[in-house]
Each structure stands twice: as C-alpha cells, then as structure tokens.
Amino acid sequence: MLETGLGWIDMAWLAVLSISVVVGLLRGLVSEVFSLLGWGVAYFGSHWLAPQVAPVVPVGEPGSRLNMLAAMALLFICLLVAWGLLSWMVKQLVRASPLSAADRALGGLFGLARAVMIGFVAVTLVSATPLAKSPAWQASHGVGLLQAMLAGIRPLLPDGVLEFLPSQADGMRIGSRGEACVASSV
Template sequence: MALTWVDWLCIAVLAMTTLTGLFRGLIREALGLASWIVALLAARWFSEPVADLFSGLIESPDGRLVLAFVLVVFVVILACGLIIRLMHAAVEWVGMGLFNRFAGAAFGLVKGAAILVLVTILIGLTPLAQLQAWQQAELRPELERLRDWSVGQLLAWEDRLPASTSSLESLSAPDEPSAETAPETLRDSANPDTNPE
C-alpha cells in the first residue's frame, strides 16, 4: 500500500484533531464548539437592539450593526469560556479527568473526520478531483463513502421538513365547507325565496 501525500495530509488532520481533543478534553472541545454556535445565534438576535444603543455615538447604521455583532459575539464567547473553565475544573476535581480527555480524543477524531468529509465534498465540485494524488489515495474510497452517507442523512432530514410544514399549515388553514353542507349552501343561494323573512 503506497500512500500519497493526500493520505498523509488526511492522517495529519486526524492526528492533530485527536491530540487536540485529548489535551483539551471533551468539555472544552464540545462546549467550545457549542459556544460559537450560541454566540452567532445571540449576535443574530441581539445585534439590532445593541446597535440602537450606539445611535448617539456612531452615525453609520452599518457601522453600528457591525460593532454590535462583534461585541455580542465577544461577550458570549467570553462568558461561555468562563463557564467551560469552571466545568472543566469541576470534572478534574471529581476525578473524571481521564475519561474527559479520552472522550475529548474521540470527539476530536469525529471532528477531524467531519472536516475531511467537507473537504471531500468541496473537492468533488472542483477540478481537483482529477488530481493523480487524489485518485490514487488509499483513503479516498472511505472518505467518499462517508461523504455519500452524510449527504444521504442530510437529504433524509431535509425530506422530513416539508411534512412538518404542511401539517402546521393544515392546522392554521381555515375550515372549508364539507361535501355534505356545500350542496345545501348552493341550493339556498340559488333559491332566495326560500329564505325566512
């Protein structure tokens, strides 16, 4: 088995993310990623209210919005960082530090695999897929199988969204006249003399 430079690069990515997870632990790895997601969501929700606070200091609306976005992200990341430090110290104090580190290594390995799958998807959309080193890479078939499985899972998850949307629309839709009451309504409108005075 002759490994190409693509194989060695993939191995290096997996080794780096695994070792990083081992040293940082699951608490820092998983919650660190989650903190960025929370920070971006918070910035999306609170950027405009925070930007209004700078209306007397900054004239440009775009400048106020950019400053508010960066400020919200920074504050949330800082707060989450303090919480993560406390949780990591608590885990170490109760004697679960070894488990935390091995779980972090597993999380890092999964994160590295996810990065490689994303890179595989991007390579498939570019002429880089025709590179000889990529075509002869020993890890390419495994990465492509992971890519196909991941895309299939995303499509299956996306297919479930219209069903839930239609069910919500059916709940909010006004009630239509049934087939039994419709003819009676038509007869009453066609014969106005039969209506009681």
Template structure:
C-alpha cells in the same frame, strides 16, 4: 492498504484527524464540547440579535453595514467570553471530581469525530474547485472512505444557504 500506497493527500487527511484527536486528548471532552457549543451559540446570538443592537449604534455610525458588523462582533465576542468562563468553571469541576482520565478518552473520541467532519467539509468544498481532477485526488486511498460523509453533508447545503440568506 499499505503505507506505500498513500499519497500527500492521504497524509494531509491523517494529519488533520490526528491533530484534532491530540488537541481533544489534551483539552478533554468537557472543554471541547463546550467550546464547540459556545462557538455555535455565539454565531446564533450574533446572527439573531445583531440587527437590534445595530440600531443603538445608528446615531453614532453612519453606515448601516458598519453598525451591523460592529454589533455582530460585539455579540459574538461577548458570547464567546461568557462561554469561556462557563467552560473554565466546568473544566475545573471535572478535574476536582477525578474524572479527567475519562474526560480525556471521551475528548479523543470527540476529536476524532470532529477531525472526520473537518476532512469531509474540506472535501466537500474542494469539490467546487479543480482539485478532484488532480492525480493525487484520483489515487488517494483514504478519500473514498469519506464519500458517504460528504454525501450526508451535501443534504444540508440548501438549508444552510436558506439560513444564511434569511429565507
């Protein structure tokens, strides 16, 4: 692969991964991992308990969907806030123990993995559009290297749809 063979799509892929790696290098593994876990937990808490909390709002809000949305937002944001406090405390502990160099190296690795997954998800979603028919897509040097990751992600689509629809 030569640099001259890359097209704009390849540069976007490189940019997404590089930005993810740099952010994780600056933030470190502990902060990045806890952030990802916090977002996932916040979604799960909000998804699983919004209905129960929305019942408390039913006397004040006429629309069931509005009370559900408010409950979801409250649970999501409160969970994110709690996660941010825990993240701050653990990150401070890592700095005080002198592991910040190691933390940053592992953060870079996590950032690279996250960048690859973000690119794979974007490729998967772009597959539902007309973008794969574009010349840049067909002549991309890097795109074929992500196909196995996209194929791996595709197996989760039915389960994810069942989870979202509650079936």
C-alpha cells in the same frame, strides 16, 4: 526510504486526523463541546441582543447598518469571552472530579469525529474542482475511505444536502454493486 503507498494527500489527512484526536484527548469532551456551543451562543446571542445594544454603540449613525454590525461584532466578542470563562470553570470542575479520564477519552473520540467531518467537507469541496481528477487525489487511500463513508451515510441525509455531495458522475469511485470503493494501491 520506506515505501508506504501513501501520497501527500494521505499524509495531510493523517496529520489532520492525528492533530484533531490529540487535541480532543488533551482538552476533553466537555471543553470541546463547550467550545462549539460557545461559538453558537456568541453568534445567535449577538444577533438577538444587537438591537438593544446598538443605540449605545458609538459607531455610525444610530440605527444604521454600520451601527448594527458594530454592535453585533462587540457582542460576539463579549459573549465568546464570557462563554470561555464559563467553559474554563466547568472544565476545572471536571478535571478535579473522577470523570477526568473518561472526559479525555471521549474528547479523543470527539476529535476523531471532528477529523472525519473535516474530511467529508474536504472531499465534498474538492470533488467540485478539477483537483478531483488529479493523479494524487485518485490514488489517495484516505479519499477512497472518506468517499465510502459518505456513500454509506447518503441514505440518511436530506435531499438538500445530497446535491452538494460527490456522486459517481463527479468522480467518486463506485464499485459494481453501487458502493464507493477505496482506491487500490498503485
């Protein structure tokens, strides 16, 4: 068997990275961005419109918390579907234009950025658990790389975010000059 030096955590990270990039390439940047915007529009739109729609929603007593939540849920679904239709139409326009190849390439970059963000969230969450001290986590090349990237962007982040990021005390591998280090192979 070929020994790569990659553990299960690295393999899982590579799978997330690969899937995210491929999905981005297949969907394109316009679809990816419209998808994210759609969730935001549905979330905020449902909150904004719920007071007007709640009186006609036949769930719970008018004005009750249940009535408002039902209106918000109904609006969320309707807005998400409507945004999906708009997104589909825009995607068809882009696919029919000369921008299709650029859209797909930029979608791949978007997928890469999304995978890195997923990695940042995973490293931040796992660093707060006992799993961060496990041999598999400590030996992971991907974890070391993500920690180095997090250390690099630390100065750019607001203080409110920094309190949730792993530090040297939390098990982040830090070099002699204060930089995060990529784990060496075992």
